[in-house]
Amino acid sequence: MFFKLWKHDLDYGLLRKMIFYVLLGFGQAFLFCRGFSSWAAAMSSIPDVGELTETFGNHLLYLFQGIDEYIPSPDEPFDFPSMWLLVFLCGNLLTLTYPLRDLEGIGQQILVRSGRREYWWLAKCGWEIVSSFGYLLMLALGVLSYCLVFRIPIKAEISQRLMEVMIGWGLDRSLPQAEVWLWLLVIPLLLLIFLNLLQLLVGLVFGPIWGFAVNGALLLLSAYWMKPFLPGNYAMFRRSIWVLIDRGMVMGNGVALLIGESLCVIVVGGVIFHRRDILKKE
């Protein structure tokens, strides 16, 4: 029964809306990559810096660089990580309304026929997971398309020199390419899955707008405060162990935290949904 409902959600709630995923993914990719290319070109003209080679890997990493650790001081205003925030919040926006519209509509027929509330809840959780993957895939394909259009090398190699210039200081050791790529493939996805599941849970209890607001607040808090229990920190390259060698975020801890938190949301949400009154929008 779960697979039946999930399959339908993927068809009606994702594939039929794929155009929005493509637009947001490709749109952001071109916008931000253009900015990165312009910056790299400007930096290359500085004699001390020299030629900087952009690669597909660099562009992808650029999207998730985040910001340096913020230490509050009167002379240092907090710098909003606009691009980083936008990337994740767009992923939330795409999944904002479908679950509640379904529940207030044909979902009630589904619930009665399926005989168990858990099937609906788990199908929606499954849909959130696949939707998160779909959005980030579109983002990556957008970056790939940008590189093809502007003849940027489609290389997985992440140029260390470019990353050092971007971050603003030298990295004491070589970037472990495979580890960084693993981070790039896994952490943003896990963070987005957790945020979308959280949005689903909060949305069911308080309404979708509150779900979105909670996610926005959590991301901002993560940006403002570098603490290991704030999940957004793990998805900022600038705060990783490869940049902040003595106090950076460790990928393994991030994976454990994000998976643990996601599972908690699924379980707590299932319990709440089990008791929830299902009403039409008043």
Add this chain to the structure above:
Amino acid sequence: MREIELRVTGANKKIRGNVILEDVSLTMHSGKICGLQGSNGSGKTMLMRAICGLIRLDSGSVSVSGKVLGKDMAFLENTGILIESPAFLNGYTGLQNLMYLADIQKRVGREEVRQTLTRVGLDPDDKRKFRKYSLGMKQRLGIAAAIMEKNEILLIDEPFNALDVDGIELVKNILREERERGALIVLSCHERQLLESLSDEIYVIQSGRITDHLIPGEAKEPE
């Protein structure tokens, strides 16, 4: 079809401090149409939602032939529902919508679904998506969804909304046929005359309370 008894006992429900249902008790049997009559906001729809399991009672119980809702089953089994305005998928045709629902329990196939659409006065080959349907068409599709699987129980809330005179007669005939088939039908409507022409008994509900129980056709004792 087996004989069943649907029993609501002492149902109470508050939402945000407002009394929605207060000490509601009623008993219904197969092969009968039980009418719920009341004005807008009287609690008819909420009672329907409580009966099928979409809302949880604060106290009291709903049971079908001894099986208790919330303990033995999460939702009423073998039940077709039409509660409030019919809601379907805007991007699907009427047939696609019903096939999606039919696929969940797989108790009826494409041919039966097509026949049900014809029965309610809709064209099974209509290529229009649900978003293009008129209100009357949407209502007919809602009725089709409730009856297509030949369930033991039908919970039908205000089925005559948005229907023309012919549509009303059609739905009345369908409900009579379903009763003849042996279904237990709970029918809510704010119009007393419509209910009296169909129901075997009528519960009058006001502000969440059952205030009267009538058998249509029986004369009331003079006071």
